[in-house]
Amino acid sequence: MNPLKYVDSQMPQLLSDLQKLIRQPSISAKNEGIEECAKLVKQLLTKTGIKSEILRLKGAAPVVYGEIISKSNPSKTLLFYNHYDVQPVEPFNLWDDHPFSGKIKGNKIFGRGSSDDKGELITRIQAVSAYVKTTGDVPCNIKFLIEGEEETGSAHIENYLKKYRRKFSCDGVIWEFGYVDSKNRPVVGLGMKGLLFVELSIIESIRDAHSSLAVLIKNPAWRLINALNTLRDTNGRILIKDWYKDVKPLSKDELRIISKEPFDEQSFKKEFGVSSFIGNIHGINAKKALVGSGTCNIAGLVSGYTEEGAKTVLPSKALAKIDFRLVPNMDPKKQVLRLKRHLNSKGFSDIDVKVYHGEAAARTNPSDPFVTIVKQAADESYGKSILNISNAGTGPMASFVSVLNTPCVSIGSTYMFSRIHSPNEFARIDLLKKTTKCMCLVMDKMGNLT
Amino acid sequence: MNPLKYVDSQMPQLLSDLQKLIRQPSISAKNEGIEECAKLVKQLLTKTGIKSEILRLKGAAPVVYGEIISKSNPSKTLLFYNHYDVQPVEPFNLWDDHPFSGKIKGNKIFGRGSSDDKGELITRIQAVSAYVKTTGDVPCNIKFLIEGEEETGSAHIENYLKKYRRKFSCDGVIWEFGYVDSKNRPVVGLGMKGLLFVELSIIESIRDAHSSLAVLIKNPAWRLINALNTLRDTNGRILIKDWYKDVKPLSKDELRIISKEPFDEQSFKKEFGVSSFIGNIHGINAKKALVGSGTCNIAGLVSGYTEEGAKTVLPSKALAKIDFRLVPNMDPKKQVLRLKRHLNSKGFSDIDVKVYHGEAAARTNPSDPFVTIVKQAADESYGKSILNISNAGTGPMASFVSVLNTPCVSIGSTYMFSRIHSPNEFARIDLLKKTTKCMCLVMDKMGNLT
Numbered sequence: 026m027n028p029l030k031y032v033d034s035q036m037p038q039l040l041s042d043l044q045k046l047i048r049q050p051s052i053s054a055k056n057e058g059i060e061e062c063a064k065l066v067k068q069l070l071t072k073t074g075i076k077s078e079i080l081r082l083k084g085a086a087p088v089v090y091g092e093i094i095s096k097s098n099p100s101k102t103l104l105f106y107n108h109y110d111v112q113p114v115e116p117f118n119l120w121d122d123h124p125f126s127g128k129i130k131g132n133k134i135f136g137r138g139s140s141d142d143k144g145e146l147i148t149r150i151q152a153v154s155a156y157v158k159t160t161g162d163v164p165c166n167i168k169f170l171i172e173g174e175e176e177t178g179s180a181h182i183e184n185y186l187k188k189y190r191r192k193f194s195c196d197g198v199i200w201e202f203g204y205v206d207s208k209n210r211p212v213v214g215l216g217m218k219g220l221l222f223v224e225l226s227i228i229e230s231i232r233d234a235h236s237s238l239a240v241l242i243k244n245p246a247w248r249l250i251n252a253l254n255t256l257r258d259t260n261g262r263i264l265i266k267d268w269y270k271d272v273k274p275l276s277k278d279e280l281r282i283i284s285k286e287p288f289d290e291q292s293f294k295k296e297f298g299v300s301s302f303i304g305n306i307h308g309i310n311a312k313k314a315l316v317g318s319g320t321c322n323i324a325g326l327v328s329g330y331t332e333e334g335a336k337t338v339l340p341s342k343a344l345a346k347i348d349f350r351l352v353p354n355m356d357p358k359k360q361v362l363r364l365k366r367h368l369n370s371k372g373f374s375d376i377d378v379k380v381y382h383g384e385a386a387a388r389t390n391p392s393d394p395f396v397t398i399v400k401q402a403a404d405e406s407y408g409k410s411i412l413n414i415s416n417a418g419t420g421p422m423a424s425f426v427s428v429l430n431t432p433c434v435s436i437g438s439t440y441m442f443s444r445i446h447s448p449n450e451f452a453r454i455d456l457l458k459k460t461t462k463c464m465c466l467v468m469d470k471m472g473n474l475t
Numbered sequence: 476m477n478p479l480k481y482v483d484s485q486m487p488q489l490l491s492d493l494q495k496l497i498r499q500p501s502i503s504a505k506n507e508g509i510e511e512c513a514k515l516v517k518q519l520l521t522k523t524g525i526k527s528e529i530l531r532l533k534g535a536a537p538v539v540y541g542e543i544i545s546k547s548n549p550s551k552t553l554l555f556y557n558h559y560d561v562q563p564v565e566p567f568n569l570w571d572d573h574p575f576s577g578k579i580k581g582n583k584i585f586g587r588g589s590s591d592d593k594g595e596l597i598t599r600i601q602a603v604s605a606y607v608k609t610t611g612d613v614p615c616n617i618k619f620l621i622e623g624e625e626e627t628g629s630a631h632i633e634n635y636l637k638k639y640r641r642k643f644s645c646d647g648v649i650w651e652f653g654y655v656d657s658k659n660r661p662v663v664g665l666g667m668k669g670l671l672f673v674e675l676s677i678i679e680s681i682r683d684a685h686s687s688l689a690v691l692i693k694n695p696a697w698r699l700i701n702a703l704n705t706l707r708d709t710n711g712r713i714l715i716k717d718w719y720k721d722v723k724p725l726s727k728d729e730l731r732i733i734s735k736e737p738f739d740e741q742s743f744k745k746e747f748g749v750s751s752f753i754g755n756i757h758g759i760n761a762k763k764a765l766v767g768s769g770t771c772n773i774a775g776l777v778s779g780y781t782e783e784g785a786k787t788v789l790p791s792k793a794l795a796k797i798d799f800r801l802v803p804n805m806d807p808k809k810q811v812l813r814l815k816r817h818l819n820s821k822g823f824s825d826i827d828v829k830v831y832h833g834e835a836a837a838r839t840n841p842s843d844p845f846v847t848i849v850k851q852a853a854d855e856s857y858g859k860s861i862l863n864i865s866n867a868g869t870g871p872m873a874s875f876v877s878v879l880n881t882p883c884v885s886i887g888s889t890y891m892f893s894r895i896h897s898p899n900e901f902a903r904i905d906l907l908k909k910t911t912k913c914m915c916l917v918m919d920k921m922g923n924l925t
Contacts, residue, residue: 178785218687222785231748233897236798237668237867239772240711240764241743241752246773246795247707254704257697261690293691298681302691314690322689323696324779324788330796331777334504335627335672335831336563337798337869338774338896345696346780348686348787381785417687419787 028155032461039151039457040134042069044127046109046143047136053086053110053177062109063087066146066171073154075169080189085181086110086173090192093153093167098472102166104195105464106425106433107146108175111138112446119448133451141445142201144452145437145460146171149199152464164472168195175201178382179421186428196474197395198425199467203437205456207292211407211463213400214435216388216415217422218319219351221360222381225249225368226344233329236337245343246328252373253345256321260304263321263349265367271354275317278391279414286411288312315417320350350419357383387422388415389432394474399434402466407459410436436463478605482911489601489907490584492519494577496559496593497586503536503560503627512559513537516596516621523604525619530639535631536560536623540642543603545613548922552616554645555914556875556883557596558625561588562896569898583901591895592651594902595887595910596621599649602914614922618645625651628672628832629871636878646924647845648875649917653887654866655906657742661857661913663850664885666838666865667872668769669801671810672831675699675818676794683779686787695793696778702823703795707771710754713799715817718769721804725767729864732841736861738762746892765867770800796831800869807833837872837883838865845882848924852916853886857909860886886913 026034046069051062063079063086070077070091077091089109095101114124114137122128124137138144149169156163170193174180186193204212229245257263275283290307294300302311325346330336351357361380368376389396391412403410422433438460444450476484496519501512513529513536520527520541527541539559545551564574564587572578574587588594599619606613620643624630636643654662679695707713725733740757744750752761774797779790799814801807811830818826839846841862853860872883888910894900 220787222787229749232894234747235868235896236770236772236774237800237869238747239770239798239800240768240867241756241761242747242749243753244773246776247703247709250700250703250773250776251709253700259697259701297684297688297692299679299692303693306691311691318690320686320689322686322787322789323694323700324686324786324790325781326696326700326776326778326793327781328776329773330563330565330775331781331794332504332563332565334563335796335798336504336774336896337670337672337772339772340774343776344781346785348689348785350687350689417690418685419687 026159028159028465029462031155031159032151032458032465035151035155036454036458039147039461040129040454043134043139043144043147046147047127047138048125050125051110051138051173052113053174054113059086059110059173063089063173066109069150070169073150074157075153080185082181082184082188088173088185089169089171091169093163095164095166095472096162098165101471101474102168102195103468103471104168104170104193104198105149106170106198107149107201108142108172109146110173110176111141112176116448121449132454134454135449135451137450139450139452140439140443141450142175144457145202145439148438148457148460149464151461152468155465156468164469167468168193182421183424183428186424190428193429195429195431197471198429198431198433199464200422200433200435202439203435205407205438205440206411207289207441209407211403211410211436212413213403213410214413214416215391215396217386217420218415218417219355219357219384219386219423220419221349221351221357221383223361223364224344224346224379224381225252226342226377226379227375228342230341233341234339236339239339242339244339246340249328249343249345249376252368252371252376255371261320263319265363267363268360271356272352273354275313282391282412282414283312283316284309286312286413316414317352319352319355322348324348351386353386353388355386357385384419384421385423386415387426387433389434393432395432396434398470398474399436399467402463402470403436405466406463476609478609478915479912481605481609482601482908482915485601485605486904486908489597489911490579490904493584493589493594493597496597497577497588498575500575501560501623502563503624504563509536509560509623513539513623516559519600520619523600524607525603530635532631532634532638535635538623538635539619539621541619543613543617545616545922547612548615551921551924552618552645553918553921554618554620554643554648555599556648557599557619557621557651558592558623559596559621560623560626561591562626566898571899582904584904585899585901587900589900589902590889590893591900592625594907595652595889598888598907598910599914601911602918605911605915606918614919617918618643625870628670628834630832632871633874633878636874640878643879645879645881647921648879648881648883649914650872650883650885651870652889653885654889654891655857656737656861656891657739659857660737661853661860661886662863663853663860664863664866665841665846667836667870668865668867669805669807669834669836669873670869671799671801671807671833673811673814674794674796674829674831675702676792676827676829677825678792680791683791684789686789689789692789694789696790699778699793699795699826702818702821702826705821711770713769713771715813717813718810721806722802723804725763728841732862732864733762733766734759736762736863766863766865767802769802769805772798774798800867801836803836803838805836807835834869834871835873836865837876839876839882839884843882844924846884848920849884849886849917852913852920855916856913
């Protein structure tokens with residue numbers, strides 16, 4: 026039987042395996058079921074004929090490693106990067122079924138992780154299975170790196186990559202997720218933005234005071250507001266000296282790809298109930314911003330009394346959580362120094378800067394042959410696909426690119442309204458099937474790459 | 476037994492009554508325990524031999540009214556104004572004991588309301604009790620007006636005063652609180668500042684979004700920060716047009732009293748852990764600010780994720796709670812209009828202004844005979860007292876002065892570092908005793924006023 030036909034026949038098996046994975050909770054934020062889920066994943070790999078083992082680093086969740094060497098073409102290696110951990114399920118009461126039910130209703134399978142990322146993982150495993158079962162071989166070497174800390178920021182992935190560099194060496198990485206848009210077009214993604222998450226805080230007195238004393242005692246909220254106000258202009262442009270110094274403008278190639286990318290501006294605005302975007306940008310400029318602009322976003326702001334009603338208090342502390350999205354060539358460490366220098370130069374050396382984490386951006390070259398074969402596989406399995414230079418979000422892609430020196434491409438089964446990270450997360454069964462076939466085609470084309 | 480000696484013997488009773496009051500939560504901002512506390516206060520009055528009833532106004536917290544007519548001198552009436560409601564207890568985790576414990580440690584009794592205002596109330600009740608128990612009479616008529624909305628701005632006190640004007644008619648009001656300074660000197664206070672409490676808020680989208688979308692979707696926290704930044708300069712001077720237009724400078728008499736008033740700047744700074752004041756003012760200027768300056772204080776600021784750790788969210792809403800202290804001649808209604816005009820003129824008409832409440836400032840004439848007797852009673856019970864033109868805080872004194880046409884003087888037991896409105900609020904037991912005796916002396920002198 027042809028592997029693609031085999032995928033059709035094996036969908037009940039895929040769904041049953043996915044249900045098993047969903048029903049094993051694995052919440053990294055709460056360290057719930059992590060070891061158990063890693064073992065279950067190892068069993069699934071082994072069952073499929075993939076040699077597998079559990080890798081460990083002190084203080085880190087285990088990584089499940091899998092490998093199957095091609096008899097026909099052992100010169101090319103494809104690595105699947107996925108994660109077996111999931112987001113917390115709260116708010117619990119908004120789920121229609123139990124969050125770990127794996128319940129199937131029509132074309133949907135429900136449960137935390139059904140799309141992100143257990144659904145994606147199962148398509149990769151099932152694609153390997155289709156080849157093994159129908160041909161007794163795989164078209165190229167296949168490796169799996171399945172981590173357990175993605176949802177808490179992949180704190181140890183770079184160390185895993187460095188420690189097991191040889192094990193993970195490959196000619197291309199299929200990223201852990203991929204989106205399918207509202208018109209059923211899969212997005213072939215070539216990059217991720219970086220992220221710098223910091224907390225700015227200031228304490229002006231050792232305790233909260235009655236607000237009548239505001240004639241004398243300094244208010245930290247005012248101080249923080251004055252400092253924050255210097256960080257960006259009203260169009261979102263960051264005013265920190267040299268913030269954009271290392272950034273290269275988008276290339277002609279990138280601009281060409283961006284201009285081709287569809288963007289349903291009206292649906293997007295409707296979804297969030299907004300009538301205009303920052304700086305009144307629209308059309309091609311909105312698309313360019315999603316792909317290529319950095320941000321300085323206030324993710325959290327708090328001081329004093331924040332409950333209902335009035336309280337006349339003079340707070341002792343004020344705090345802002347800020348995430349800066351970074352674009353390629355921006356080094357998180359350098360950007361932190363620039364932020365600190367800015368605060369000092371504006372007279373705000375009393376503001377404390379705590380760095381939560383920094384991660385560089387990454388982009389794979391659109392003309393890399395690996396990109397070409399993934400794009401072809403996507404076009405053939407789903408119909409016409411969309412090329413995307415960079416996702417607006419962040420993932421540890423830069424670590425893969427720099428440590429493994431390999432192209433990374435994201436493609437997958439996650440429908441854009443699949444409610445990942447939210448109650449009633451689901452995966453579309455038709456997209457799980459298409460993605461499994463797409464993975465078969467990627468393996469096949471990888472084997473034929475010269 | 477002499478009433479003052481009786482006070483000494485009845486301190487265990489006073490503390491046990493105060494514990495009962497503290498243990499009954501009564502948070503007006505959250506409408507928690509208000510009815511229950513009003514009933515408890517009524518019981519306490521009745522137990523003491525004071526005729527009492529609960530007065531009501533639609534939509535308002537009940538007022539507990541108490542009255543005891545003097546057999547020996549029914550021509551003079553003293554009114555005690557107090558409140559049974561308390562501030563919220565947040566931040567809960569900074570309390571060493573439960574906020575409603577009423578725990579006694581050495582010379583201190585702890586709990587929300589222990590000073591403000593349940594401690595003060597109990598001294599007034601205990602003073603009446605001392606006369607009733609030892610003489611079978613009171614030296615002048617005594618009335619109680621105990622409200623339940625002081626901590627949220629006494630929204631209905633003016634209507635209560637107007638509706639029950641005759642019931643409350645009197646020759647002098649002892650205000651609900653009074654301070655004792657760091658050298659144990661009681662402050663006889665003749666005025667209060669006004670207050671305008673507003674909430675500024677803005678919504679930019681209908682739901683929180685992933686912060687990667689901050690390249691397009693406006694962040695309400697930034698908008699709020701930009702708006703707030705226009706409200707005052709770094710020395711605390713309010714930049715709203717005409718904000719100070721109606722303010723009269725302090726008179727020579729007032730300046731003379733201010734100059735005599737002690738102010739232990741070093742202890743004050745040490746208590747709050749600050750090395751300097753706003754605008755680097757000190758000495759007479761710090762004292763003048765406490766008595767005569769307005770403020771624009773951020774009492775609360777909130778947007779997005781405010782828990783521990785990092786969350787990459789783009790909030791849909793941002794909110795600031797601001798209290799402006801007002802000085803005599805500033806009309807809260809006019810000041811609201813000035814604030815709104817300011818926001819509009821600076822391009823921030825999208826910021827919503829919600830007025831929680833407005834209250835004018837008030838001052839009693841220092842040469843009023845009622846001031847003289849209260850000052851004498853304070854000198855006799857605590858040792859030398861201090862005259863203060865105006866407290867830095869706010870109370871509905873303007874309503875009493877205008878509706879009842881009566882002098883109001885504040886004197887009480889609250890140690891200036893009692894952490895009112897803050898975690899670990901306490902009352903000093905020695906000061907509760909002295910204040911009870913002071914109230915006995917005020918009643919006695921009132922009875923002798925011609």
